[in-house]
Amino acid sequence: MADEFTTTVYRDEDADSSYIESETVAVLGYGSQGHAHALNLHESGVDVIVGLRENSSSWDEAEDAGLRVETPDVAAAEADVVKMLVPDTVQPAVYEAIEDGLDAGDTLQFAHGFNIHYGQIRPPEDVDVTMVAPKSPGHLVRRTYERGEGVPGLIAVYQDATGDAKERSLAYAQAIGCTRAGVVETTFQEEVETDLFGEQAVLCGGVTELMKMGYETLVDAGYSPEMAYFECMNEMKLIVDLIYEGGLMGMWNSVSDTAEYGGLTRGEYVVDEEYAREGMEQVLDEVQDGEFAREWISENQTNRPSYKQLRAAEEDHEIEDVGGRLRDLFAWEAQEDADEKEQVQADD
Ligand SMILES: NC(=O)C1=CN([C@@H]2O[C@H](COP(=O)(O)OP(=O)(O)OC[C@H]3O[C@@H](n4cnc5c(N)ncnc54)[C@H](OP(=O)(O)O)[C@@H]3O)[C@@H](O)[C@H]2O)C=CC1
Ligand SMILES: CC[C@](O)(C(C)=O)C(=O)O
Ligand SMILES: [Mg+2]
Numbered sequence: 001m002a003d004e005f006t007t008t009v010y011r012d013e014d015a016d017s018s019y020i021e022s023e024t025v026a027v028l029g030y031g032s033q034g035h036a037h038a039l040n041l042h043e044s045g046v047d048v049i050v051g052l053r054e055n056s057s058s059w060d061e062a063e064d065a066g067l068r069v070e071t072p073d074v075a076a077a078e079a080d081v082v083k084m085l086v087p088d089t090v091q092p093a094v095y096e097a098i099e100d101g102l103d104a105g106d107t108l109q110f111a112h113g114f115n116i117h118y119g120q121i122r123p124p125e126d127v128d129v130t131m132v133a134p135k136s137p138g139h140l141v142r143r144t145y146e147r148g149e150g151v152p153g154l155i156a157v158y159q160d161a162t163g164d165a166k167e168r169s170l171a172y173a174q175a176i177g178c179t180r181a182g183v184v185e186t187t188f189q190e191e192v193e194t195d196l197f198g199e200q201a202v203l204c205g206g207v208t209e210l211m212k213m214g215y216e217t218l219v220d221a222g223y224s225p226e227m228a229y230f231e232c233m234n235e236m237k238l239i240v241d242l243i244y245e246g247g248l249m250g251m252w253n254s255v256s257d258t259a260e261y262g263g264l265t266r267g268e269y270v271v272d273e274e275y276a277r278e279g280m281e282q283v284l285d286e287v288q289d290g291e292f293a294r295e296w297i298s299e300n301q302t303n304r305p306s307y308k309q310l311r312a313a314e315e316d317h318e319i320e321d322v323g324g325r326l327r328d329l330f331a332w333e334a335q336e337d338a339d340e341k342e343q344v345q346a347d348d
């Protein structure tokens with residue numbers, strides 16, 4: 001075990017805002033991350049132009065928020081920093097539309113390194129290529145910023161043509177609120193491989209399979225869907241909040257001794273070390289050897305047949321219907337969060 005934490009955690013005082021305040025930033029995309037970065041940068045005093053398609057459903061929303069909106073090519077041509085916040089699979093096409101607007105000394109910046117790491121975008125050698133990646137969903141990047149807080153973030157420098165790439169990345173991270181929480185430096189390869197693994201094996205894939213199977217097991221055994229939902233879905237946030245605040249022991253210290261003993265002895269009945277690790281290693285192998293990337297790129301080139309089928313099955317899962325009805329009946333969150341939640345669903 002490491003004697004001490006060797007990674008440098010950068011905070012507000014480590015960033016020099018002059019590296020971004022003098023720049024014009026084109027935020028391409030106004031979705032989960034895009035709206036948060038554009039609004040946070042704007043409120044931090046940075047000159048922002050949002051880049052959107054002419055028929056964009058987000059155009060009016062961004063303008064109503066007081067932001068200037070142009071098409072991506074116009075925004076990028078005027079900007080010194082171009083932030084790519086459209087979906088990963090459309091970034092190569094958007095890049096083709098804006099590359100002529102990249103001048104020597106400009107910055108092309110990402111929030112996930114997929115297209116650089118897997119060679120889908122190859123920028124010119126006279127621009128900085130960097131990443132500022134919030135380790136958080138975009139809507140929480142915005143919500144925490146508005147509360148004077150921030151979410152942890154990563155920075156990475158792929159190409160440093162100006163010699164200021166890291167300083168400008170830290171200044172950008174500060175302007176979207178990440179240095180309020182803490183920022184660590186990584187590489188494009190490490191961010192891509194850990195992020196894809198984490199979202200597939202744990203955060204979005206593994207955990208939701210556990211939640212659905214727990215719900216199905218209780219309902220199939222005759223328990224009410226409401227009880228199954230409360231136990232296996234709704235309470236997950238409360239348990240994870242305790243882990244977020246205080247680690248595993250923060251959670252174990254808060255739950256009952258009965259839950260602690262039961263969890264420590266029966267967890268491996270469900271997540272069997274041998275099979276789970278085998279599955280996780282396969283997920284990582286397919287990320288590292290590019291298999292997942294090739295599959296996802298091909299899926300998008302054929303109009304997403306599997307994605308659409310899987311998403312439809314998820315939307316049709318009984319747990320979504322039960323959860324929707326319960327969320328309407330219970331007031332378990334502050335009204336401001338409920339209103340913002342409505343906005344997230346409206347954005348989908
Ligand atoms: N979602 C998240 O929380 C996180 C995302 N990231 C990364 O951030 C980047 C952006 O992801 P995310 O915010 O989820 O993206 P979204 O799916 O939320 O992006 C939607 C935005 O992209 C625009 N858009 C969609 N298709 C096109 C197109 N063909 N041409 C131009 N604009 C288009 C949409 O505009 P329109 O209204 O015209 O459809 C909309 O403004 C990705 O690299 C992702 O990996 C990183 C960390 C977390
Ligand atoms: C966990 C999913 C994520 O990586 C994220 C919010 O960090 C994403 O790609 O959305
Ligand atoms: Mg992530």
Ligand SMILES: [Mg+2]
Nearest residue numbers: 112195196199
């Ligand atoms: Mg991700």
